[in-house]
Amino acid sequence: MENMEYLFSAYTVVWLLIFGYMFSVSRRQKAIDKKIVQLEEMGSDA
Amino acid sequence: MKKTKLERAELISGALLFILMPLAIYMAFIYAPTEKTMGDLQRILYFHVPCGIISFVAFFVVAGYSIAFLRTRNRWYDRIALCSAELGVLFGLGNLITGPIWAKPAWNTWWSWDPRLTSMLVLILFYIAYLMLRSFVEDDDKGSRFAAVYAIVGIVDIPIVYFSIWFWRTIHPTPVIFGGGEDSGLHPDMRLALNICFLTFFVLYLFLLFVRMRLEKSNEKLREIEKKIAFSQN
Numbered sequence A: 001m002e003n004m005e006y007l008f009s010a011y012t013v014v015w016l017l018i019f020g021y022m023f024s025v026s027r028r029q030k031a032i033d034k035k036i037v038q039l040e041e042m043g044s045d046a
Numbered sequence B: 001m002k003k004t005k006l007e008r009a010e011l012i013s014g015a016l017l018f019i020l021m022p023l024a025i026y027m028a029f030i031y032a033p034t035e036k037t038m039g040d041l042q043r044i045l046y047f048h049v050p051c052g053i054i055s056f057v058a059f060f061v062v063a064g065y066s067i068a069f070l071r072t073r074n075r076w077y078d079r080i081a082l083c084s085a086e087l088g089v090l091f092g093l094g095n096l097i098t099g100p101i102w103a104k105p106a107w108n109t110w111w112s113w114d115p116r117l118t119s120m121l122v123l124i125l126f127y128i129a130y131l132m133l134r135s136f137v138e139d140d141d142k143g144s145r146f147a148a149v150y151a152i153v154g155i156v157d158i159p160i161v162y163f164s165i166w167f168w169r170t171i172h173p174t175p176v177i178f179g180g181g182e183d184s185g186l187h188p189d190m191r192l193a194l195n196i197c198f199l200t201f202f203v204l205y206l207f208l209l210f211v212r213m214r215l216e217k218s219n220e221k222l223r224e225i226e227k228k229i230a231f232s233q234n
Helices: A004-045 B006-032 B040-072 B075-107 B115-136 B140-155 B155-167 B188-233
Strands: none
Touching: A004 B040, A004 B075, A004 B188, B006 B040, B006 B188, B040 B075, B040 B115, B040 B140, B040 B155, B040 B188, B075 B115, B075 B140, B075 B188, B115 B140, B115 B155
């Protein structure tokens, strides 16, 4: 089993990219949902 | 609560991924035979190649929806193009980063200014610039039209990336799937493993696209609420 560190690094990079992107989208989604709820509450109060 | 079409598509593609991803890993690491000269290092290509091809698919989707947007002025087409561009860059980066990791032990260098590598780098930089452009310009019809034209111009680089192997002298391996032919030397089990990985990455692309489109829908809703509030305050 030669060059296993390269094989491991390559697959790690792909997983990090995918999970990093999903994390970023989910954070953006949460922030927008929160803002929508806040604005809707503001609208119903007014 | 009743699920929207987008949420259903997200659920179905997510469920498919749940089956396909472990299968792809099994195919790449266990099912596919070890290559004679490169050994296990060659297994990097089961993720490296699909990353590259899916980034091409994503950029074609960007161009297709940009053309559709220019023809119909449907804002949703413009949004899909934006979502797909993000994913094209994501998969393209996966391809660009795993390539040098394979190249270091195989070529004894991390990077070579080879036509294939350079044109791929240019393609990714072009669409990173597209995403930056989208975040800088005004989010109106004019800005979207400008971005759509820019995105369409970008796909000119895809055939250059793909055919660079035949056009110029290059150290990059020749393709074994599209244009490789039966005598490409690829073992049938390796071909099957690679095809499963292609399918898995395509479903992954669809899943991420649906997730990203849901975010864009929420973004649109937020903009509408903000407009309504601004209108009521005037």
